[in-house]
Amino acid sequence: MSHVRTSSPLPAAVDELWERRSELSPADTEARHLVVHAVDLIDQGKARVAWVEGDDVVVDERAKRAILLCFKVLGMARSQVGDFQHHDLVPLKSSFDGVRVVPGAIARWGSYLAPGVVLMPSFTNIGAYVDSGTMLDTWSTVGSCAQIGKNVHLSGGVGIGGVLEPPNAAPVVIEDEAYIGSRSMIVESARVGRGAVVGAGTILSGSIPVIDAQTGQELSRGRVPDWCVAVGATRQKEFPGGTFGLPCVLVLRHLEPGRRHDKAALNEVLREHGVNT
Numbered sequence: 001m002s003h004v005r006t007s008s009p010l011p012a013a014v015d016e017l018w019e020r021r022s023e024l025s026p027a028d029t030e031a032r033h034l035v036v037h038a039v040d041l042i043d044q045g046k047a048r049v050a051w052v053e054g055d056d057v058v059v060d061e062r063a064k065r066a067i068l069l070c071f072k073v074l075g076m077a078r079s080q081v082g083d084f085q086h087h088d089l090v091p092l093k094s095s096f097d098g099v100r101v102v103p104g105a106i107a108r109w110g111s112y113l114a115p116g117v118v119l120m121p122s123f124t125n126i127g128a129y130v131d132s133g134t135m136l137d138t139w140s141t142v143g144s145c146a147q148i149g150k151n152v153h154l155s156g157g158v159g160i161g162g163v164l165e166p167p168n169a170a171p172v173v174i175e176d177e178a179y180i181g182s183r184s185m186i187v188e189s190a191r192v193g194r195g196a197v198v199g200a201g202t203i204l205s206g207s208i209p210v211i212d213a214q215t216g217q218e219l220s221r222g223r224v225p226d227w228c229v230a231v232g233a234t235r236q237k238e239f240p241g242g243t244f245g246l247p248c249v250l251v252l253r254h255l256e257p258g259r260r261h262d263k264a265a266l267n268e269v270l271r272e273h274g275v276n277t
Helices: 013-019 029-043 061-073 263-272
Strands: 002-004 050-053 056-059 077-081 084-088 209-212 218-221 228-239 242-254
Touching: 013 029, 013 061, 029 061, 209 228
Parallel strands: 002 056, 209 242
Antiparallel strands: 050 056, 077 084, 209 218, 228 242
């Protein structure tokens, strides 16, 4: 479940600009300064688009509005890093305090990267929040406003979907200590719980059922529970045109909460079911 936050560390003037957004342009100097200041706070981690509070994802609608307003008040600008030239409305991120950035990694301004984050050649979009100790492995993507917790591993080629509109829509959330296997896609407000292990190639959206493999019970739509091993699967459904396999996610095993992942033991669980990370 998601809730829209009624208070925000960002100035209320953002809401006023939002109400007249159709009139705005890069010529509006005052509006541009206000929006840049607001997104600077997101870039620095002093404000964020969403976070987990209890069992809910709380969305700061004003933060999302500030990001959307960037595309109204910022003009196209050319920048260059070495031999690479860029031409965009949103500049690249310039502050990487305590972050390891391997050549080929790209992060846009307005994304927050906590000290201790490791960026292999990867892409992090505006509004994203990546917490300490997390690794974005090669060719992984963190979409706009996605929220990634502490000590998360996004394996090679993982795609974490972004969401900007509608403004109150919840972004994808990957909670602390989670492991996302290579080439998995987590999109459309889906959520991976704390300490969960998601097998390679898993597709999870907000509408895909998550099923307990031992009982057949549907646990949720679009949410992998805390401390479990989950993999992509299909289940059969009858249609007038025939029987087809629709995607689902299977929870193979529940893990002891709080215990760090034992790679060898997890590989054994997955091999037992014919799956690799």
